[in-house]
Amino acid sequence: MCFVSEANVMTQERQTHYRACHLCEAICGVVIETEGSEVLSIKGDPDDPLSRGHICPKAVALQDIHSDPDRLRKPVKRVRSTDGGYEHVPIDWDEALDLAAQGLVKTIKSHGVDAVGIYMGNPTVHNYGMMTHQSALFKHIRTRNRFSATSVDQLPHHIISLWLFGHKLLFPIPDIDRTDYFLMIGANPVASNGSIWTVPDVRKRIKSLTERGGKLVVIDPRRTETAELATEHHAARPGTDAALLLAMLNVLFRDDLVCAGHLTDFLDGINEVEKVVMPFTPAWAASHTGMTEEVITQLAHEFANADKAICYGRMGVSTQRFGTLCQWAIQMINILTGNLDREGGSLFTLPAVDQVLGTSPGGFGRHSSRVRQLPEFDRELPVACLTEEITTPGDGKIRALFTGAGNPVLSTPAGDVLDRALEDLEFMVSLDPWINETTRHADVILPPTSPLEHDHYDLAFHVNAMRNTARYSEAVFEKPEGALHDWEIFQSLGDRVAEALNLEGRKAVPPHVIIDYGLKAGPYGDNSEHKLSIEALKARPSGVDLGPLKPQLPERLKTPGQRINLMPSALLEDFNRLEQQLGEASEGYRLIGRRHVRDCNSWMHNFTRLVKGPQRCTLQVSPDDARREGWLTGTQVSVASEAGQIVVELEITDTMMPGVVSLPHGYGHGRQGTVSGVANAHAGVSCNTITESTYIDELTGNAALNGVGVSIASL
């Protein structure tokens, strides 16, 4: 097969390239200067209508990823090494693709498609070719055992969007630039650069909110970098936010503050919501959250009385035991105060390539996992049950695994148990540029081109952006002879699997052709004044501004009759569960996560300029706890849960709420067989050694990575 490269032809001349940084959801525009095959500089693009010149310290890693000697340039296969272990040796592409296809086909022929498991990681949504072409392979493997990073992340957002608005991608996006009052719960955008909220340069936007007299209130057990900029910060006990949010709703009804305004005509179920929140008083919430009744009541009043207000919550409230209930309550607060679909509140986007029209709305609970009966969402099962599906014998057991752009050994709960289970597989293939903690188990690793060697369009993140814009970036470098892009690997592997199974392959159409079609058919395409197409975007490489978010309801709803049913019946049982589980006694410390602006999940620790400086993988504890326990900064402690035990260095800081400890995720490198010199020298420990695969949001199966009970002992 021959794929035509879209890349620039390499010259020795100095060249200027306009590009998106794809490393996080902020999608900043960058200007990259090159000379021949060398990157000279990476700077923010002031002409980018969304990021306006902003970049964070990770942008330079675009160069580091490209030049990292540990990044695989050729496929590798796993062979026995002389010391009795394993090692990976380079092979050519035909052999690698044949081996990968044979391994998958053999399993399917002997045991059926469910014997193949699939795990797709986070960078998939940062790489549009993976998004457009994964189905070229997966359409031939319609396995029920499909997993992704969604269920250690934003699954509750998708489910609430499906239930309330009729589509998994209809996310209300905070309109920070025009709001007066921002209630932010369990999010730290100053470190994360925003999530399910594409908001480059959030620091400046927060500052301008408070300078114009607006208010930012942060609810977080840790006084985060974002909380430092806030007008107010309240620490609530981990995992109790649903109590706070329900009590706020209770106050809205009790004190006659419900006013859905322009939304009223298409809402159903307000009375049911009132009834359901009746028992959840501020006094009850105060006893669980540790916040006072007065503060809870005041927050509800302030929110309702603000001219324009936003309630938004992210990882801290999604990856906890009541993540789905939290996301529902957050949208109830927005809707019942008339702040959904309103300037300065939270609005839906209208992206140039509209994924809401181009993808299925999603579905819930149409089948469940074999061993624990956890529900599917959008044809995926919660990754908290991946390990048991590999290790439990019987029909439908996973015998072969495909992983793409993921590192579940470090990123999913009880990751060390998965690490061991991967050795039980009969076959494993990974689509990944590195031999990491997960891919070291793979029989074959298929490495794609580097990000600078392929073109880019933000199919996922324009959907979540606080302003409508569109931008297409051409490849910076020509791809090396023989190298394949992610999408080409999917296509080639899919063709081989289809042929072996006598199925019809998918026609090979490059991603940019698909996007060109989407742009022309979309809201700013042929039938608009903008006439967007790939050609039109190439002519304006810093991106095209399509304006601020606008009200679009009820037309944008994908629900029957374009109405919002506020009280989804599937949620009703969860109110009882909340009362019951919050009432259970809890001992020990509660573990929460932490992100640092120079980290990116598990995979960017191999670049010296991102990992330099003091050790970041420390267990942060409050001074009160340290005093009582006799701990000192630098002390090594053992942290244990039901899942496992780690040894880590303590860091005492008054940013932590007493009784709560914090550890970043994505560390725990240095394992045998991995090839990442710098990361292995900054190994740290994996906090997912001690998160538990049974500690989940039981409604949806999403992992509860925050609020895990742990005991701590000095060594």
Ligand SMILES: Nc1nc2c(c(=O)[nH]1)N[C@H]1C(S)=C(S)[C@@H](COP(=O)(O)OP(=O)(O)OC[C@H]3O[C@@H](n4cnc5c(=O)[nH]c(N)nc54)[C@H](O)[C@@H]3O)O[C@H]1N2
């Ligand atoms: N305890 C705890 N655990 C967590 C979290 C937490 O807060 N606390 N956060 C969770 C969240 S939000 C997420 S999203 C997950 C992330 O979990 P994963 O998605 O499983 O892990 P990543 O660390 O993002 O791993 C990305 C992998 O993709 C590869 N990669 C990078 N770019 C490309 C590319 O262009 N193509 C291909 N083929 N591969 C690429 C990298 O080499 C790396 O191996 O972790 C979750 N785990």
Ligand SMILES: Nc1nc2c(c(=O)[nH]1)N[C@H]1C(S)=C(S)[C@@H](COP(=O)(O)OP(=O)(O)OC[C@H]3O[C@@H](n4cnc5c(=O)[nH]c(N)nc54)[C@H](O)[C@@H]3O)O[C@H]1N2
């Ligand atoms: N620098 C950097 N940026 C990233 C990433 C990264 O790894 N590093 N990862 C990217 C990814 S994949 C994602 S999904 C986003 C995540 O983006 P965010 O959600 O904004 O980032 P987090 O730092 O996980 O923020 C979660 C906050 O919740 C708090 N928290 C924990 N438990 C609770 C709780 O029970 N209640 C409340 N109220 N708060 C709680 C934590 O202290 C933390 O401050 O970041 C993205 N951007």
Ligand code: SF4
């Ligand atoms: S905030 Fe940093 S990592 Fe995220 S897109 Fe911008 S430059 Fe890249």
Ligand SMILES: [Mo]
């Ligand atoms: Mo994530």
